[in-house]
Amino acid sequence: MIEITTLDNSQVSVDDATLQEFESAVRGEVLTAEHSGYDEARVIFNGMIDRRPGLIARCTGVADVMQCVNFAREHRLLTAVRGGGHGVAGSAVCDGGLMIDLSQMNAVDVNPQARVARVQGGTALGGVDHETHPFGLAAPAGVVSTTGAAGLTTGGGYGWLRGKHGMSIDNLLAVEMVTPDGEFRRASDTENTDLFWAVRGGGGNFGVVTMFEFRLHEIPPMLMLCSPMYAAEHAREVLHGWRAFMETAPDEFTTEFFFWTIPEHPNFPEEFHGQHVVSPAGVYLGPAEEGEKFVQPLRELAPTLLDLSGPQRFVDIQRMFDPYLPYGEILSYWKALYMDELSDEMIDTLIEVFHSRPAVVCPFVLHDLRGASQRVPEDSTAFFGRHWSYLMEFNSSWRDPSETDSVVAWTRQVWNDMRQRYSQDGGGYLNMTNYDEDGEALVQETYKEHYRRLQQIKNKYDPMNLFRMNPNILPKA
Ligand SMILES: Cc1cc2nc3c(=O)[nH]c(=O)nc-3n(C[C@H](O)[C@H](O)[C@H](O)COP(=O)(O)OP(=O)(O)OC[C@H]3O[C@@H](n4cnc5c(N)ncnc54)[C@H](O)[C@@H]3O)c2cc1C
Structure with missing residues (x-):
């Protein structure tokens, strides 16, 4: 017999016969804390999350998922769903309940x-x-x-x-x-x-x-990656240059402005390790030669410390950050904020914030969101936030658990300050947010007029709120 946590946070006893029936109905492995592989299966990207599900079902196909959902509903189990395990809020794994693990469904x-x-x-x-x-x-x-x-x-x-x-x-x-x-x-x-x-x-x-x-x-077989790195002392001129450059940039160029610290990693020469840099990174979707000419001004905004720009295959660009983001090792506390514009005052604030970071690697990234996604009508999908021109993400990341309180407090404070000063209505991208502590208020604030419709659809498909480990849309009583 095992005890599993339910939706109302009490415990339900599942007897051996019921458990065996469930195990034999699921083709993938069903793991309890007694099984080898259990600890590995509960690890997710964010090393801050250390939760112990009562059961982990490693689904191999749709039939397994149906068994899991039925089992969870019938026993009213607290249920988490794991896709890639990257959600920084840690909602892919629950304490005590059922974790529906899809990691083996990857065809x-x-x-x-x-x-x-x-x-x-x-x-x-x-x-x-x-x-x-x-x-x-x-x-x-x-x-x-x-x-x-x-x-x-x-x-x-x-x-x-x-x-x-x-x-x-x-x-x-x-x-x-x-x-x-x-x-x-x-x-x-x-x-x-x-x-x-x-x-x-x-x-x-x-x-x-x-x-x-x-x-x-x-x-195209090769795409131009723009990745010049400038020492932090040039942050102001580089940010101003990037903002001006983007005023006339075509849809082909997608850019994210990084405030970063070069990691101690063999990919970088040792003399650069620990250097604070800013980088107007981007990818030009077109012939690489055309892209090379196009991004050149972004590589000459100030003297560069390093420049990793060059033609690359798309698959390689997609993997370029992987070495610095090992799964389960980095503690992460992220916040995000949408903004209408990037004023001179905001640029100054961002630079101050960059210099005020705690003594840890806390990158932050400013996305210029203009382009095709802005032209999709806001009400055509549940996602809300297409009209914004910028997204600021604070990706606080550290390794020493003794730094957790100070990093979390710093990140919250910076996010709150910037929200009050620069965001018209406080919206942010929930996928890049530790949203738990802000509860329903943040979810409502993010979805705005879409929230009521989402609530109606939640009522129709999930009136018992079985799927609540997410930025939760509460069904109406
Ligand atoms: C290192 C890193 C880089 C990132 N880069 C980007 C980026 O470039 N662009 C961007 O937009 N976002 C990015 N994100 C944010 C990312 O979109 C979210 O973290 C997202 O939740 C990751 O999905 P996942 O399946 O890996 O997450 P999981 O942690 O597995 O799941 C998160 C939540 O998604 C839901 N979910 C998962 N699988 C399913 C499923 N099969 N069916 C229904 N619901 C499901 C569940 O509610 C679950 O709790 C990044 C995050 C990290 C940590």
Whole structure:
């Protein structure tokens, strides 16, 4: 017999016969704390999260997911869904409840003629790129290959193809999912359209997505990566230069401005380790020679410390941050903020904030969001925030647990200050946010007028709020 945590945080006893029945109904492994592999399976990206599920079910296919959802609903179990395990809030793993682990469901099937990829719900972005690249195609997604397609897409999805092709949700043609009633449903522009609207931005609130169908785009064999690094003392002139450059930049160029500290990693010469830098990074989606000419001014904004710019294959660009983001080792506390503009005063504030960072590696990244995703009508998907021009992410990351309190306090304070000063309505990108402590208020504030519709759809598909380990849309009583 084992005790499992329920939705109301009490314990339910599951007797041996019931557990055995569940284990034999699921083709993948079902792990309890007694099994080898349990500790490995509960590790997620954020090393700050150390939760111990009562049961971990490592699903191998849709049938397993249906068994898990039915088991969870019938016993009213606290339920977490793990895609790629990158959610910094740690919602992929729960304490005491059932963790539905999709990490083994990572098949990708590309139809090069139709330019469509079918991607299973536990696939990491590297798996998608691996299968699409040989066909000269790509799906718009994030910039780190170990991130899960599922959490990223259901929450929005920003990456290097965004300027020209929009967010991941803008390229989603359909999903297949197991809804809380245990039913398998397909949702698209013509089937279960309410669910399709909700799942494009509404996160994991509506069930477990077992398959995503993405529209793919042609990618040149080599793309120009812009990655000059300037010493932090040049931050002001470089930020001003980047802002001016972007005023006339075409959709082909997607850019993220990094405030970073060069890690102690053999990829960088030792003399640069620990140096604080700023970098107007970006990718030009077009012929590499054209891109090289285009980004040249961004490489001459001040004397560079290092310049990693150059033509690269898209799959390699997608992996370039991986070495500095080892899974489960870095403690992460992230906050994000949308902004309308980047004023001179904001630039000065960002530089002050950069210099005030605690003695840890706390990068932050400023995205210029202009381009295709801004032109998609706001109400066409549940995602809210297309009208913003900038997204600021504070990706506080450290390794020493004794620094946790000071880093978290610093990040919260900086985020709150900037929110009050520069954000018209406090919205942020939930996918890049430790949202738990801010509760429903932050979720409502983020979805704004979409929240009521999301609540109606939640009421229809998940009235018991089985899927609550996410930026939670509360069903109405
Ligand atoms: C290093 C790093 C880099 C990142 N880079 C980017 C980036 O470039 N662009 C960007 O937009 N975001 C980025 N993110 C944020 C990322 O989008 C979110 O962390 C997202 O939640 C990751 O998805 P996942 O499947 O890996 O997460 P998980 O932690 O596995 O899941 C997070 C939540 O998503 C939901 N979920 C997961 N799988 C499913 C499923 N199959 N069906 C239904 N719901 C599911 C669940 O609610 C779950 O709690 C990054 C995050 C990290 C840590």
